[in-house]
Amino acid sequence: MYKDGEGMKTTKLGLSGGEAIAYALKQINPEVFAMYPITPQTPIIESYAKYSANGLVDTELIRTESEHSALSATIGASAAGVRAVTATASQGLLYMYEALSVASGLRLPIVMPVANRAISAPINIHCDHSDSMSAIDQGWMQVYCENAEEAYEMTLFGLKLAESVSLPIMVCIDGFYTSHNMEVINVYDDLTVKKFVGEFKPKYNLLDTDHPITIGALALPDSYMEIRKQMFDAFLEVKDNYSKISKEFKNNFGKEINFYEDYFASSSETVLIVLSSTAESSKDVIDKLRKEGKSVGLLRPILFRPFLYEEYSKALKKAKKIIVLERTEGPGSYPPLYKDICLTVMNTTNKPEVMSLVFGLGGRDIYQKDIEELLVSVIAGKKLKSRYIGIKE
Amino acid sequence: MTEKQKHNLGGVLPGGTALVNKTGSWRSVKPVWDSKKCIHCMLCFNACPEHCILTKKDKTGIKRGETNMDYCKGCGICAEICPVKCIKMVKE
Numbered sequence: 001m002y003k004d005g006e007g008m009k010t011t012k013l014g015l016s017g018g019e020a021i022a023y024a025l026k027q028i029n030p031e032v033f034a035m036y037p038i039t040p041q042t043p044i045i046e047s048y049a050k051y052s053a054n055g056l057v058d059t060e061l062i063r064t065e066s067e068h069s070a071l072s073a074t075i076g077a078s079a080a081g082v083r084a085v086t087a088t089a090s091q092g093l094l095y096m097y098e099a100l101s102v103a104s105g106l107r108l109p110i111v112m113p114v115a116n117r118a119i120s121a122p123i124n125i126h127c128d129h130s131d132s133m134s135a136i137d138q139g140w141m142q143v144y145c146e147n148a149e150e151a152y153e154m155t156l157f158g159l160k161l162a163e164s165v166s167l168p169i170m171v172c173i174d175g176f177y178t179s180h181n182m183e184v185i186n187v188y189d190d191l192t193v194k195k196f197v198g199e200f201k202p203k204y205n206l207l208d209t210d211h212p213i214t215i216g217a218l219a220l221p222d223s224y225m226e227i228r229k230q231m232f233d234a235f236l237e238v239k240d241n242y243s244k245i246s247k248e249f250k251n252n253f254g255k256e257i258n259f260y261e262d263y264f265a266s267s268s269e270t271v272l273i274v275l276s277s278t279a280e281s282s283k284d285v286i287d288k289l290r291k292e293g294k295s296v297g298l299l300r301p302i303l304f305r306p307f308l309y310e311e312y313s314k315a316l317k318k319a320k321k322i323i324v325l326e327r328t329e330g331p332g333s334y335p336p337l338y339k340d341i342c343l344t345v346m347n348t349t350n351k352p353e354v355m356s357l358v359f360g361l362g363g364r365d366i367y368q369k370d371i372e373e374l375l376v377s378v379i380a381g382k383k384l385k386s387r388y389i390g391i392k393e
Numbered sequence: 394m395t396e397k398q399k400h401n402l403g404g405v406l407p408g409g410t411a412l413v414n415k416t417g418s419w420r421s422v423k424p425v426w427d428s429k430k431c432i433h434c435m436l437c438f439n440a441c442p443e444h445c446i447l448t449k450k451d452k453t454g455i456k457r458g459e460t461n462m463d464y465c466k467g468c469g470i471c472a473e474i475c476p477v478k479c480i481k482m483v484k485e
Contacts, residue, residue, distance in 0.1 A: 107403035166402060203402050212408025219404055227404040 008253060009189040017178035018043025020148040020185055021087070021113045021171065024155035026051045027193040030111075031082035034062040034073035038092040039125045040175035041115040045087060067092035071099040071112075078108040079215055081205035083159070085110065089175060090117035093131045097138070100168075104139025104231055106215060107203065109162035110169075112140075113155065116276070116327070117175040118362040126363020127175040129275065129327040133336050139231050141169040141238060142305040144275040146261070147178060149185035154302075157249055157257050159197055164241040165234050166203055174277040176363065188253050196252045235306040242303060257302075259311050264290065264297030266315045270379050271352075273299045273341060274325040278359075278366060285371045294379055301337065312344040319345075319352040321378055325371075325389075327360045359389035366390060416443075420467035422482045424460055430479035433457050437471035437480065446471065 015023060022044050025033070033052075035045040051057045062077075064070040070086045077084035088096060093114060103110050114132050118124040132142060143158060145151040151173045162169040173179055204213055219227050239259075246257040263283055265271045274282055279300035289296045299315055301307075316322065322345070326335040333339075338356035345352050355378070359366045370389055377384070433456050438446040445465040447458035460471075472480040 105403065106405075204405050214406040214408055214410055215403065217404060217406050217410065223398060223400065223404075226398045227400050230400060230402070230404075 007189075008192040010186040010253075011189070012184055013187050014182050014184050015148055015152075015187075016043055016180050016182045017145070017148040017151045017173045018115065018180065019047045019182075020152040020187075021155050021173070022047035022051065023187055024152045024193075025085060025111075026057055027188075027190055028083065028085075028156065028159055028197055029057050030059055030085050032062065032074065032077035032084040033059045034064050034070040034077070034084070034086045036064050036067050036070040036086075036088070036092065038067065038089050038117075040117055040127070040179045041087050041089040041092070041113070043179055044113055044115070067095040068099060071096040071103065071110075074110050074112075075099060075103050075106065075108060076206075078103070078110050078202075079106060079204070079206045081200075081202035081207065083200045084108075085112065087113040087115075089115045090119055090125075090131045093135060094119060097135065100135055100138040100140060102216070103168045105228070107166040107231060107234070108168060109159075109166055111155065111159045111162055111171065112168065113151070113171045113173065115175040115179040116172050124362040125175075127177055127327070128361045128363065129172070130329075130361070132170055132172050133328040135170070136305050136336055139167065140305065141165075141167055141235075141303070142172060143169065143303055144172045144301065145178065146277060146280050146300065147185075148173075148181075148183040150302075151178060152185060152187060153249075153253075153255070153257065156193060156197060157245060160245050160248075161238070161242060163200060164245060165237050167231070167234050167238070172276070177277040192252055196248065238303075238306050239308055239311075259301075259303045259308055260315065261300040261302065262297075262315050263300065265299035265319070266297070267295075267318060268297030269295040269318060269320045270375065271297050271299055271316060271319045271322045272325065272371070272375060273301070273322060273337065275301060275304070275327070275337065278325065278327070281368055282371050285368050285375065288372070289375060289379075294375075296375055296379065304337070307340045309340070309344045312341070313348055316341075316345055316352065317348065317350060319350060322352050322354045323357060323374065323378055324354060325357050325359055327358075329358050329361070355384065356387060357384070357389055358387055364390055415463045417463045417465055420462075420465060421485055422467040422469065423462065423485055424465065424467070424469070424471055424480045425483050426457075426460060427479040427481075430477055431457055432477055432479075434476060436474050436476065440470050440474045442468065442470065 074084045074086040118128045119130045158169045324338040445461040449458040469482045
């Protein structure tokens, strides 16, 4: 045996976000991949089907007739004690909804990449976060990735995290912006990845006929609450496991995985909070404004469920104004990240002002000039004209 | 008056635990079988959704036996399918 990280090689590859996830899954080589195509997730299953056709993986591909069946097949395979994955987006995720809580309730460590896309109606294939944000309370962990490289890493990391706490995980990337755009990314060698992900030790096995079990049994009012609470409690273990696996990740690949990206946020008065790919371009704006001497930073949550309130309050301890930019709306309420940030700062001494803004629904582009304009006007103490960025009205 | 409960991960149970739940209490009518009229065609045995028709063996082969009232919910399918009408549904 060799030591952690010894002999680790990185290779630069030109991959889209979808291909990067498929590459990570290829290295994981799960026993079962149940698939159903939906834009913009399709590059993931397309690339994986190629790996399978070329004999690079020994995964059983189940071509299902719907997303409901895709997740159901994944649940069945996972309950049978093997690594099982699927991938989806938008209406596909909504069609899976009924089975989402089954996966988490049965405590199956399923990894499901989601290429975030708007939801109907009106029908739209482009990016926003309304799909996965509608499923934040279904007992799935969620991570949001900034670019293809992070999508690759979080697929490996997410698998390990899911198996450590026996909870399913959604690895979310921005549809098209990340899923289809090619980037040059670093991938790690197969052997080190294999060593990092290790052998899957299932918590139970439906096909072990010597020890027959019943899964998904009826639990009436006398026992339902305790069984559900067991799943809720598992979320409390995520933080420690995340840190532990992050250390393992660093030992193997020389890179740490954080709960969030703190881009000058903890030392700034004005903090922009935004998920996924938008954060990457926003950092250029932050750089520009910081050069002009403005106290402005960016906070990009990576682990979104569970939401680690204490960790976020550390990053927001100096903030006076917080702008939460979200690619989803909470009709009749506010979008979810805004609400979580409000809860985070509720008991802090600095009592920052928290603003909620909605942008980019259905793939409407946001430009660096929009973000700059927003930050400049907030810093100047101007009142916001609208909660919606780039709306034509 | 709460008692602490322990559950397996994901509420997983050992196999065969459905037997613990004796669903016969759901019944409002029960099948009464006339063994003299019965021709042992076994149609009721095949039709019972709960496998409640017990069987016995004698020299001439497999015969219909009593009904397992622990799980019989009184659906009346046996009475309906019986070609000689030897099963009658009566109020509990």
